[in-house]
Amino acid sequence: MRRALAILASVVAAIALCSARMPAQATAPPAAAPAPVGPEQPIQFSHAMHAGTMKMPCEYCHVPSRTGDTLIIPRADMCMQCHRTMDTGNPEVQKLAQYAKSGSIIPWVRVYELPSFVTFSHKRHLEHGLTCQDCHGDVAREERVARVTDISMGGCMSCHRAKHASLGCNTCHFLQQ
Numbered sequence: 256m257r258r259a260l261a262i263l264a265s266v267v268a269a270i271a272l273c274s275a276r277m278p279a280q281a282t283a284p285p286a287a288a289p290a291p292v293g294p295e296q297p298i299q300f301s302h303a304m305h306a307g308t309m310k311m312p313c314e315y316c317h318v319p320s321r322t323g324d325t326l327i328i329p330r331a332d333m334c335m336q337c338h339r340t341m342d343t344g345n346p347e348v349q350k351l352a353q354y355a356k357s358g359s360i361i362p363w364v365r366v367y368e369l370p371s372f373v374t375f376s377h378k379r380h381l382e383h384g385l386t387c388q389d390c391h392g393d394v395a396r397e398e399r400v401a402r403v404t405d406i407s408m409g410g411c412m413s414c415h416r417a418k419h420a421s422l423g424c425n426t427c428h429f430l431q432q
């Protein structure tokens with residue numbers, strides 16, 4: 256017990272010594288804030304690796320739907336264009352191959368999703384010059400996509416107000432007369 260206390264005391268002393276040296280560190284450049292981490296997903300797919308390190312364009316995977324309102328989340332067979340031959344020993348890639356083989360949809364946990372009574376179109380916003388980052392943050396840094404912006408009614412309204420876009424209720428809600 257006494258020995259444990261002695262060790263503890265020396266640890267405390269060491270910490271005190273370190274903090275006494277702290278001012279020297281104040282001049283070091285600030286480290287970048289860690290990327291936010293979103294929900295656990297059925298396959299550990301990393302945007303930081305694919306969109307960040309490998310610099311794959313967002314649009315390579317997120318192709319617009321026919322109307323352009325939705326940006327498609329790719330199916331497993333699209334990922335297999337590369338993973339039929341790449342990293343095939345990785346257990347997460349093997350899970351992916353299993354989904355592709357059975358033809359079933361990967362049950363991704365959605366991060367940005369509006370209730371069905373809200374109208375939203377990617378096309379309208381992208382045509383206006385907004386970027387993915389404006390509404391989703393720096394996804395290319397994230398291991399697991401996190402919700403970093405406010406997609407509540409208040410969040411939509413504050414940008415609409417700032418950009419002089421429409422604020423009428425029927426812009427975003429289909430109202431029955």
Ligand code: HEC
Pocket residue numbers: 298299300301304305316329333334335336337338341342345347348351
């Ligand atoms: C253009 C080629 C390409 C496409 C398309 C692609 N990947 Fe990858 N993926 C890679 C490469 C390259 C690596 C890194 C291999 C390495 O470093 O060992 C990788 C790594 C991975 C890993 C392993 C990560 C780890 O922990 O090492 C998973 C899981 C993965 N990809 C899933 C996917 C999914 C899901 C899709 C489709 C949405 C996809 N990939 C599409 C090229 C691709």
Ligand code: HEC
Pocket residue numbers: 296300302305306311312313314315316317328329363364365366367368387388391394395399400
């Ligand atoms: C290799 C294919 C691939 C690339 C490249 C890619 N994504 Fe994704 N993205 C996915 C997959 C698969 C998911 C579903 C799993 C997840 O949430 O990580 C996803 C999910 C998302 C989501 C969450 C959608 C939701 O509501 O659940 C956003 C937002 C997103 N991506 C934005 C981006 C942006 C922005 C870029 C470019 C910086 C990008 N993605 C590049 C494959 C890709």
Ligand code: HEC
Pocket residue numbers: 313314317324325326327328367368369370375377380381385386387388389390391406
């Ligand atoms: C004006 C804000 C805004 C911009 C700009 C934007 N998004 Fe989104 N995104 C959203 C909202 C809101 C949702 C949820 C839509 C829903 O549930 O109907 C969403 C959903 C998604 C989804 C899930 C599938 C879908 O369409 O519902 C993906 C993938 C995605 N965004 C990727 C991107 C990428 C990639 C870009 C850039 C090319 C981008 N987004 C630009 C706001 C935006």
Ligand code: HEC
Pocket residue numbers: 369373374375376379380382383385389390406407410411412414415418420421426427
């Ligand atoms: C970062 C800014 C920004 C955010 C956030 C944003 N919007 Fe917009 N939105 C705009 C701009 C700018 C326009 C005008 C585009 C135009 O005139 O073509 C617009 C247009 C629209 C339109 C089309 C209006 C029309 O006249 O057809 C709808 C619908 C819409 N937004 C819904 C939403 C919803 C729902 C959200 C929240 C989930 C949202 N927006 C968040 C900037 C934003």
Ligand code: HEC
Pocket residue numbers: 369370373406407408411412415421422423424425426427428
């Ligand atoms: C720019 C887009 C936009 C406009 C304009 C807009 N809303 Fe909404 N509204 C939303 C979004 C997004 C949600 C969903 C919020 C959420 O998921 O928490 C919502 C939710 C709602 C709800 C449900 C609230 C709840 O607690 O679930 C009501 C009611 C509503 N809006 C009424 C209105 C009325 C009335 C107007 C006109 C004064 C209006 N909205 C204008 C985007 C908009």
